[in-house]
Amino acid sequence: MPRFSEDTLSNWTKPPSDTEETKLSNAERMVREAINEDPILSSKTTEVFGQGSYANDTNVRLNSDIDINVRYTGGFYFDLPEGISRDDFGLNSPSEYSLCEFKNDVYAALVRKFGGNSVKRKNKCITVLGNSYRVETDVVPTWNYRRYDKSGTYVLGAKLRIDSGEYVVNYPQQHIENGKIKNANTNRRFKRLTRIYRKLRYKMLDDRFPVSDSITSFLLECLVWNMPNSILNDNDTWQERLKESIIHLYQHTKDENKCDEWGEVSELLYLFRGNRKWTKSDINKFSEDAWSYLGY
Structure with a gap:
């Protein structure tokens, strides 16, 4: 359960x-x-x-x-x-x-x-x-x-x-505008699922469940941004959307080539290129830990 x-x-x-x-x-x-x-x-x-x-x-x-x-x-x-x-x-x-x-x-x-x-x-x-x-x-x-x-x-x-x-x-202003567009294209679910991920991170920390310092609020928003709109639009409950999104994160960060083109919400900087605070393996580990913590 x-x-x-x-x-x-x-x-x-x-x-x-x-x-x-x-x-x-x-x-x-x-x-x-x-x-x-x-x-x-x-x-x-x-x-x-x-x-x-x-x-x-x-x-x-x-x-x-x-x-x-x-x-x-x-x-x-x-x-x-x-x-x-x-x-x-x-x-x-x-x-x-x-x-x-x-x-x-x-x-x-x-x-x-x-x-x-x-x-x-x-x-x-x-x-x-x-x-x-x-x-x-x-x-x-x-x-x-x-x-x-x-x-x-x-x-x-x-x-x-x-x-x-x-x-x-x-590019903060491009970030804001792109977020509004994806939110409109997902029946306002982009920002809502982002809030779920941010709240989940806080709950895991409150319950002393290990979460890497590299998993920032900014990163979580970018990860939700890179999810297909179908995950947000084609599932009927938040439980299903959260499950499918975690599976997507796990599968795509396990394979180096599947997320190499992912970008920040601004779409002007790559998410995994250059000197970043996080790595693909950090996110893969977070998806595993979140799955376990949520009891899936």
Whole structure:
């Protein structure tokens, strides 16, 4: 007999309550105010928007991450195709303002708004601690990033500099839009099944069932994204959808060739290529453990 009933799984598909959503929106609004009120940043061109599970409407409880992207739009980083130079596309010289300086300015603006005891600078982000009015928020300072093709057109992403020195590129807005499309194509089941997987991960951890640190909330959303729509549309219950999706994960991550083309939800970065936190074997092990934990 499965560990969790159909009613329980159905309850896991639900988004946070109105009270939780209010705290989430308060956090985003206050970060935006901090940037707009800051004497340095108010004179620069920036945009503030949600990303991650909050913006994608796949968060499941208050201690899940809320990520706010603060992006500098007064300049941009870029990558060019092989054989193309900066002059070919008429690109200007780099800005004298840097991503590192921008992160310092964002940190100062948040301290000015929330107080030094409520703001913690971390390697990848700046965390604003939560209280009764808002949830804990990770603020990610980024710059515009352009990935050009040979025709001179580009896709727009975000580039951040980790304090340890590395740079990371992602595409949060494409992620949001693609998630909406798949959700519409699966009768709103894409985001609901993602919430089930995220809740399942929390339950396994709460019950001291081993879950690798590499199995992140972001990864789980990408794994559900790569599942065929038929798994979501052709099964009648959440129990069946969850079972079939775990089988799909197990079978496709056991064979190196079956998931090599899987991508992030943005469809602009591969899920298993490059220096990633997770491996195919991590996911294969997670699918086995989840199956066992669920009593299937």
